[in-house]
Amino acid sequence: MRMSPEELLKRSFEGDLIALSRLLTLIEFPAETDPEIFSFIMRELMKRSGNAHVIGVTGNPGVGKSTLISKIISIYREKGSRVAVVSVDPSSPFSKGSFMGNRIRMQQHSQDPGVFIRSTATRGAKGGLGIGTTLLIEAFDGLGFDKIIIESVGAGQIDVDIQNVSHTTINVLIPGAGDEIQLLKAGLMEIGDIYVVNKSDKPEAEIIYKQLQELFESEKIESRTGWRPRIYKTSAVMGWGVDELTSGIEDHKRYLFENGGFKEIIRRRRVYSTKQYVKYIIENYIERYLDRVDKDLLEKISKGSIDPFTASLELVKKLITK
Amino acid sequence: MYIQEQKDVETRISLEKEVVAEEMRRRYKVIVAKLGLDGHDRGAKVVARALRDAGFEVVYTGIRQTPEMVVNTAIQEDADVIGISLLSGAHMALVPMVLKLLREKGAGDIKVVVGGTIPPDDAEKLKEMGVAEVFPPDTPLSYIIKRVRELAEERRRS
Numbered sequence: 015m016r017m018s019p020e021e022l023l024k025r026s027f028e029g030d031l032i033a034l035s036r037l038l039t040l041i042e043f044p045a046e047t048d049p050e051i052f053s054f055i056m057r058e059l060m061k062r063s064g065n066a067h068v069i070g071v072t073g074n075p076g077v078g079k080s081t082l083i084s085k086i087i088s089i090y091r092e093k094g095s096r097v098a099v100v101s102v103d104p105s106s107p108f109s110k111g112s113f114m115g116n117r118i119r120m121q122q123h124s125q126d127p128g129v130f131i132r133s134t135a136t137r138g139a140k141g142g143l144g145i146g147t148t149l150l151i152e153a154f155d156g157l158g159f160d161k162i163i164i165e166s167v168g169a170g171q172i173d174v175d176i177q178n179v180s181h182t183t184i185n186v187l188i189p190g191a192g193d194e195i196q197l198l199k200a201g202l203m204e205i206g207d208i209y210v211v212n213k214s215d216k217p218e219a220e221i222i223y224k225q226l227q228e229l230f231e232s233e234k235i236e237s238r239t240g241w242r243p244r245i246y247k248t249s250a251v252m253g254w255g256v257d258e259l260t261s262g263i264e265d266h267k268r269y270l271f272e273n274g275g276f277k278e279i280i281r282r283r284r285v286y287s288t289k290q291y292v293k294y295i296i297e298n299y300i301e302r303y304l305d306r307v308d309k310d311l312l313e314k315i316s317k318g319s320i321d322p323f324t325a326s327l328e329l330v331k332k333l334i335t336k
Numbered sequence: 337m338y339i340q341e342q343k344d345v346e347t348r349i350s351l352e353k354e355v356v357a358e359e360m361r362r363r364y365k366v367i368v369a370k371l372g373l374d375g376h377d378r379g380a381k382v383v384a385r386a387l388r389d390a391g392f393e394v395v396y397t398g399i400r401q402t403p404e405m406v407v408n409t410a411i412q413e414d415a416d417v418i419g420i421s422l423l424s425g426a427h428m429a430l431v432p433m434v435l436k437l438l439r440e441k442g443a444g445d446i447k448v449v450v451g452g453t454i455p456p457d458d459a460e461k462l463k464e465m466g467v468a469e470v471f472p473p474d475t476p477l478s479y480i481i482k483r484v485r486e487l488a489e490e491r492r493r494s
Contacts (some may be wrong), residue, residue, distance in 0.1 A: 031411055032442045039342075039414040043362040070344065111388040118398035125404045131412055133395050137360065145360055294360065295354065 019051050023058050026157060031127070034157065037131055041153045042146035056149070064280050066155040067267050068099075068162045071178030072142060072202070075168025077186045078212040081250035082259075084161050087123055089260045090161050098130045098154035101143045101165040105135040112136075118166055120151035130159070142166040143174030144279055145294060148287035168220055169202055177205040178286040182266045182281050184208045184259075187226075189218035194225040198320030206243050207266050210259060214247040241269055303333065317322070362486035363393050366369050367415045369406045370399040371434070374424035376484040383419060383451060387484065403433035416488035417468075422452040427462065435466045445494050447487040451475070 017025070017033065022040070026035030037055070069086075069148050070097040080101065087097050101116040112135035134144045143166060154162045166176045177183045185206035197203055209230065211223045223245065223279050230243045237243070244262045248255035270276040302310050311328065314320045320328075365467035368384040370377050377399050382396045395413050397406065410418050420431060425476050431450055450462060451471040469483050 018455065034412040035411055039362070042370075048361050105393075106388060109389050109391045111391040112393045113384060113388045114393065114395045115398075117395060121397060121401065121405055121409070124408045131411060133393075135363075135393050213423040 017072060019055050022320060023055060029127075031130075032128070035132075038153055041149045042132075042134060044112065044146075051331075059153050061156070063152050063155035066151075066159050066162045067281075068151055068155075068164060068180045068283070069180070069263060070164045070166065070176035070183045071213075072166040072169045072173070072176045072183065072205070073210075074170075074188075074191065077168075077188045078250045079168075079186050080116040081211070082186060082210065082212055082248060082256070083165055084120040084122065085250050085253060085256040086163065086260055086263075087120065087129055087197075089129055091123075095160035095274065097129050097161045097163065097331065098159040099132070099163045099165065100147055100150045100154070101131060101133050102142070102147060102167050103133060103135055104143075104167050105137050107138075108320065110137070113336070124156075127145050134302060136167055139290075143175045143177030143179065145290075147285065147303030148179055148290065151283065152287075171199055171201040171203075174201055174205050175286075179283045180268065180277060182207050182263050184210055184263070186198055186210045186212050187222060188213045189216050194229075196207055197222075197225055197229055202273065204238070207241055208244045208246065208259070211245070211247045212250055215249040215252055217246060239275075240273070241266065247284075250278050298302045300329065300333070304329070308332070349351045352383065360427050363391060364417070364485065364492075365393045365395065365413060365415045366395060366417045366419055366484060366488070367395050367413060368407065368421070369397040369409045371401055371403065371410070371420045371422055372424050372430050373400060373408060373428045374422060374426070375399050376423045377421070379423070379451065380419075380421035383421070383477070383480060386481060387419075390476050390481045390485070392484070392488075396424045403430055403437055406434055407437040407441060410438070410446050411441060415446055416491045417447045417449060419484065420448065420450045420452075422450060422454070423451070427452070427454055428458055431462055431467060432465055445491055449480075449484065449487065450479070 021036050022033050026037045040047055040055065048282040073079055083099060090097050101121065103112055103116060105112045105116040108197055116134055117131055120131055133149060134146055134150065137145045139145045151162055164176060164180060166173060175265050185202060187209060189211065198307065209226050211219050211226065213219065226245045230245060246255055246259040246262055248259055250256065266285065311325060315322065315325045347355065352440050366387055368380050370380050384396050387394045395409065395415065397409055406418060420434065427450060434448060438446055447468045449469040454470050454472060457471065462470055468487050471480055
């Protein structure tokens with residue numbers, strides 16, 4: 015069943031889930047569509063985008079991101095918000111396949127027409143998001159969703175891209191995974207607007223909670239953005255602390271509205287997204303260029319008759335003059 | 337004039353196709369679901385993993401899914417194929433409900449395959465109802481992968 019771009023958009027705006035899902039697929043894979051059609055569709059969507067509150071949820075694998083998101087969705091649904099979730103899981107560097115299991119924890123919402131969940135794989139992207147993630151945000155925003163929750167892959171210390179696309183970044187931690195030295199490390203521990211100690215039904219949760227308080231609530235430490243990060247204790251499975259967390263998320267949204275940060279973050283997200291695509295395309299071009307076009311240079315590099323840095327300069331020169 | 341414009345568009349498309357990363361291409365997407373009151377998920381996980389290793393993007397729903405949950409998931413994910421695992425004996429009650437819901441919601445193009453303890457007679461009946469393939473116990477993984485790929489290709493062409 016094929017639909018014209020106009021038809022696809024019209025039906026998606028009307029809330030036809032089949033059309034909406036196809037529209038999202040088209041947007042997730044820009045390379046599969048005629049560029050003219052693609053930019054027409056995005057133009058229509060982006061005319062209407064710029065209103066949704068984007069909430070990024072990150073943290074190491076297994077900390078309870080998906081379960082926590084499921085509880086947050088319930089609270090926003092009670093308030094009547096339309097919620098979209100973009101959940102990212104890793105692609106295999108070998109087969110390019112992916113096993114996406116985040117939805118399992120959110121299946122209680124699968125029959126709610128006010129919740130739309132799309133799983134997406136990283137597809138070679140690094141930094142914690144997938145290649146299609148930023149465009150999916152623009153789409154859901156343009157389609158009129160109030161809250162867009164982004165779930166990063168199980169993040170490592172340098173997977174900080176989620177803060178480039180989110181209004182409110184939530185970093186989920188758990189007790190028992192290292193001492194306070196880990197909390198002092200750069201990267202992931204710097205990007206949270208809100209830090210959550212999940213699985214706080216465990217008694218050790220109090221330790222990491224205190225450590226986080228010392229780290230973020232000390233008046234002596236200047237906050238990078240002017241917002242002093244909040245810390246919440248939750249147990250997503252038991253349903254503890256999620257109400258408080260959600261009102262903290264709303265406080266942060268209000269803060270952004272008051273100081274003009276809300277629109278600024280949307281501008282930042284679009285610039286970031288563009289740069290990401292440029293990077294993917296150039297990265298791929300280099301891969302192809304070396305493997306297929308400049309076999310001589312590749313051979314010299316492999317043999318060690320030219321060092322990688324000098325070779326890289328040569329390659330850049332060739333690419334720019336092309 | 338028109339022909340020139342047409343050519344420009346074509347060159348642009350081929351240029352962009354050339355430049356765009358392999359990773360940006362759409363891969364086949366499969367839902368693997370345990371339908372009904374059945375917690376025996378070992379088989380489903382083995383198949384899901386094998387599909388991952390064969391390059392599919394697999395969304396695993398977990399156990400105890402209702403037909404509605406499976407169908408809504410497949411629609412939201414724009415899946416090509418739904419793989420249902422059933423070892424409870426309830427296949428004749430639940431699988432037809434999945435097929436019916438898919439048709440009702442306008443997603444009849446999504447292919448359905450069923451794996452598990454399905455007696456041959458029932459397998460025939462399910463196929464008559466619209467199940468694309470039934471994989472009985474001991475089906476080689478390579479055969480499952482081959483058939484799921486063929487069905488996904490078929491759905492993309494439709």
